[in-house]
Amino acid sequence: MKRTPTTFIVTSLLVMLFLYLPIVFLIGLSFNASTMGVAWKGFTFQWYEKLAMDQAILEATVNSVVIALVSTGLALILGVGTAIALETRQKTQQSWVNLILVLPLVIPEILLGVALLMVFVLCQVHLGFGTVIIGHMVFNLPLTIVIVRARLRKLDPAWADAACDLGATSWDVLTHITLPLLRPAIWGAALLGFTVSLDDFVVTFFVAGPGSTTLPLKVFSMIKTGMTPEINALSAIMVVVSMLCVGLSWFLQQRSTQVSAESSYQ
Amino acid sequence: MNESVVLDKIVKTHGLVKAVDHVSLSIRSGEFFSLLGPSGSGKTTILRLIAGLDHPDQGDIIIQQRVVTLDPPHKRPVNMVFQHYALFPHLSVFENVAFGLHMKKERQTNIQNAVSHMLALVRLQGKEKRLPSQLSGGEQQRVALARALVNRPVVLLLDEPLAALDQQLRQEMQGELKRLQREVEATFICVTHQQDEALMLSDRIAVMQGGKVLQVGTPQEIYDHPVSSIVAQFIGLSNTLSGTIASCEGGVCRVDHEVLSSVLVMCSPHDPPQGAVTVMVRPERVHVSSDMSINGYDNMLSAVVHHVAFSGNEVVYHVRLRDKAIWMARVPIAEAQASSFAIGQPVYVHWRAMEGLVLPAHPASC
Numbered sequence: 001m002k003r004t005p006t007t008f009i010v011t012s013l014l015v016m017l018f019l020y021l022p023i024v025f026l027i028g029l030s031f032n033a034s035t036m037g038v039a040w041k042g043f044t045f046q047w048y049e050k051l052a053m054d055q056a057i058l059e060a061t062v063n064s065v066v067i068a069l070v071s072t073g074l075a076l077i078l079g080v081g082t083a084i085a086l087e088t089r090q091k092t093q094q095s096w097v098n099l100i101l102v103l104p105l106v107i108p109e110i111l112l113g114v115a116l117l118m119v120f121v122l123c124q125v126h127l128g129f130g131t132v133i134i135g136h137m138v139f140n141l142p143l144t145i146v147i148v149r150a151r152l153r154k155l156d157p158a159w160a161d162a163a164c165d166l167g168a169t170s171w172d173v174l175t176h177i178t179l180p181l182l183r184p185a186i187w188g189a190a191l192l193g194f195t196v197s198l199d200d201f202v203v204t205f206f207v208a209g210p211g212s213t214t215l216p217l218k219v220f221s222m223i224k225t226g227m228t229p230e231i232n233a234l235s236a237i238m239v240v241v242s243m244l245c246v247g248l249s250w251f252l253q254q255r256s257t258q259v260s261a262e263s264s265y266q
Numbered sequence: 267m268n269e270s271v272v273l274d275k276i277v278k279t280h281g282l283v284k285a286v287d288h289v290s291l292s293i294r295s296g297e298f299f300s301l302l303g304p305s306g307s308g309k310t311t312i313l314r315l316i317a318g319l320d321h322p323d324q325g326d327i328i329i330q331q332r333v334v335t336l337d338p339p340h341k342r343p344v345n346m347v348f349q350h351y352a353l354f355p356h357l358s359v360f361e362n363v364a365f366g367l368h369m370k371k372e373r374q375t376n377i378q379n380a381v382s383h384m385l386a387l388v389r390l391q392g393k394e395k396r397l398p399s400q401l402s403g404g405e406q407q408r409v410a411l412a413r414a415l416v417n418r419p420v421v422l423l424l425d426e427p428l429a430a431l432d433q434q435l436r437q438e439m440q441g442e443l444k445r446l447q448r449e450v451e452a453t454f455i456c457v458t459h460q461q462d463e464a465l466m467l468s469d470r471i472a473v474m475q476g477g478k479v480l481q482v483g484t485p486q487e488i489y490d491h492p493v494s495s496i497v498a499q500f501i502g503l504s505n506t507l508s509g510t511i512a513s514c515e516g517g518v519c520r521v522d523h524e525v526l527s528s529v530l531v532m533c534s535p536h537d538p539p540q541g542a543v544t545v546m547v548r549p550e551r552v553h554v555s556s557d558m559s560i561n562g563y564d565n566m567l568s569a570v571v572h573h574v575a576f577s578g579n580e581v582v583y584h585v586r587l588r589d590k591a592i593w594m595a596r597v598p599i600a601e602a603q604a605s606s607f608a609i610g611q612p613v614y615v616h617w618r619a620m621e622g623l624v625l626p627a628h629p630a631s632c
Contacts (some may be wrong), residue, residue: 158352159321166366166417167340176365180356 023239030232038144047233057234061219065215067129068197071136072190079144080139080186084178086145087152102234112138113206120147120207126260135207140193147192151185152178191249193240218240269328270295270453271316271421276325278311285311286322287477293470295330297418298454300449300464302500303474308458311477313423316455317346330420340369345414346423350430351406351507353398359385360394360410365419384416387449388442404435407444415450422447424456428463440467461501461629465489473497494547495544495625504546505593508627514538518619521545525589527563531622543629551593551621554613569593570584571607575631585615 025038030048034041051057086097104112116135125131155178158214164174201216206218216240223229271293278286286308295527303311304322314320316327318339327335334342344585353362360381361368361519367377385391388408398406407427414422444467445525447454458464465485466473472482481493492498502593510525517535521543522528531545553563560566574594576582581602583595595615607613 156349156350159315159354159437162346162348162352162354163365163369164319164339165317165344165346166413167369168365169583170338172369177354184432 002052027236028233028241032090032229032232034230047227047229049239051142051230051233051237054230057215057218058231060213060215063129063212064198064214064216067132067192067212070104070132071140071197072193074133074195075137075140075144076186077188078184079141079189080148080179082141083145083148083152084174087149091121101142101145103142104138105146109115109139109200112205116203117206128212130206131207131209132212132214135203136197138203139200140197142195144195146191147189148182148185151182151253155181184255188253191245191252195249197244199238199242268295269293270297271455272326272328274326274328276312276315276327278315278320278322280309282438283475286315288325288378289474290325290478291472291482292451293421293455293478295453296451298444298456298467300456300458300468300471301474302458302461302464304420304459304500305473306476308477309474310425310523313346313425313455313457315484316342316421317344317423318342321348321537328406334594339467343420343421344423345417345421346355346478347410347425347427348413349425351398351410351532353406353413355398358395358397359390359401361411362398362453363412363416365413370417380416381412382414383531387415388412389447391416401427402479402489403431403514403587404439407431407439411443411446414450415446417448419452421455422450426452426457426459427460428460444466449519465483465501470628473500475500480572492546492623492625495546496625498546498623501546505552507545507547507587507591508542509545510542511538511540511624519543519624521624524569526587527534529567529622530622531565531624539626543628546625547593547617547621549582549594550596551617552593553616554585554595554597555616556607556611556613562618564619565622566614566616569613569615571609571611572611574607574609581606583613587615 004185030040031043031045031049032038032040033044033046063117082101116138119125120127120131159177160182163177166168168176177184198214200214201217204217205212205220208214213221215234219231219234222228271291273289274414276289277284284560289308291310291312291611301312303309315322316329318334319335320342321336322365325335326333329342329344354365357365363381364377364380366417367380372380382391382395385394388411390405390408390412393405398409401409406407407430411427424443428439432628436545439563440463443454443456457466468485469483470482472481473488479495481488483491484575488497489500495504498504499506506589507521507523507526507529509521509529512520512522512528514520514533517532518534519531520528521531526553529545533539555558558566558568567587569587571583573584574581575584579599579600582598583597585593585595587593593615
């Protein structure tokens, strides 16, 4: 390159700082011995220890994980099925279905939350685990469908033909060919869905009931009584877990495109 | 001779296009049969119909005296080698080859034996655990063959089997295909757009265009007696000249051309052609000379050398006739060395009346 890359590096660094400085501070402060403020008073694990003793937080963690697992699992079952069904349909039928399916991903979340709450109240559904799971599926399902379909489009239809030719029924094609080849995309969608569900605040805020408080809700209620180092510790853990899940999801999807690229150059 | 596959007035439309238009063929058992035609001529559609991956709109498909027109693929004694092989990328070579037997719920020991035997037949021992992406093009081709043949099909369908291979590998695989066919004693039906491939491999060829079969015959029959100028052009790069019949006597016609001098060509004495015709001369029959008349040749046209292509054992002269048509002449290297011609040099092309073919002119195609 002829143009000096220094400006490029500097701007990149500034953007990175802008994005990640707050998180770095947060994680750093979670090891700060000071109870108040941001002055550094020495390194400590005590906030993490305290966190582990806090019954309410442990409960919220369990709630969050259960809700994330169930909503992701259900979204996968429905989403993979929908994606496969859609990809075997003709293109003309797909366009409006596409729009409807992706809509929940672009509607402001607060609208989704309010709308869901109204539906639940109208139908006199008791707010709790069930409603939170349904709420999370509203964004998890389109997410799964989008990711799985992207992978499905890269599958060579000749693979299914070849399997049929070798005596496979359509069920055999699904279990022996389609699903194994979709596996990286399915894992990718699962991890991403799990993370989004784990971190969701807005929709959960509207549709949660007593006993279904998730971690983000818990953090929010703790902040109302003042910022404590415990919250820093809890947030640090959530950030790390989320980043790991999203990173792994990205890695899996990346690899799946590589595999299909290799095999299409046979 | 008993028939292996019979197609009876098959029609298949894709949208508004008639991909296959009333095609009837009967393919004998143990035969190497090729469907030859340009892309879009419906040959792959026919293969898919025989495999059962598509079903015809009209007509019947009979395999070994049994009507299978609407049967699904797994109820037919037929297997296919796909154009880009369609090997399952997540399965090893062994698992790919075993797939068909696995689907038929064969015993594990039987599968093991059959797959090993088949991999030995296509010379792929020791590569059982590789993934398709770790194989070369030729090896993938062999896996595709083994995966189909391990099911002991009565008919093996091959869709452009050699198209993805480079020149040298292609020639090697041609021999390999013939050897395999002798060993497994199945009917091979092969789709190709390469005329030399079809001529070399096949017992019989069906030349197709626009969803129709133009001619069926042995390579020799099709090469020597094409029924139309389209077939002739497709099979051997013929030089053409359109004109009208001036006279026909004793099996020799005189054909007049608007610009060029008249030419003589042999024809059937019983059924002489009339009206507008196309005269065709194969490039290897055309003699290029700087002499205006040579003994023994009946026809002569003046031309200018347009391009010279050297291809190892022969030289191909592209010459422009006075009516701007480009003809080709293949000259063996020894002859070409004795008398070579430069681009732009005026020459004369000669050929014998018996070496030309006269066919009814085909309106507006080619």
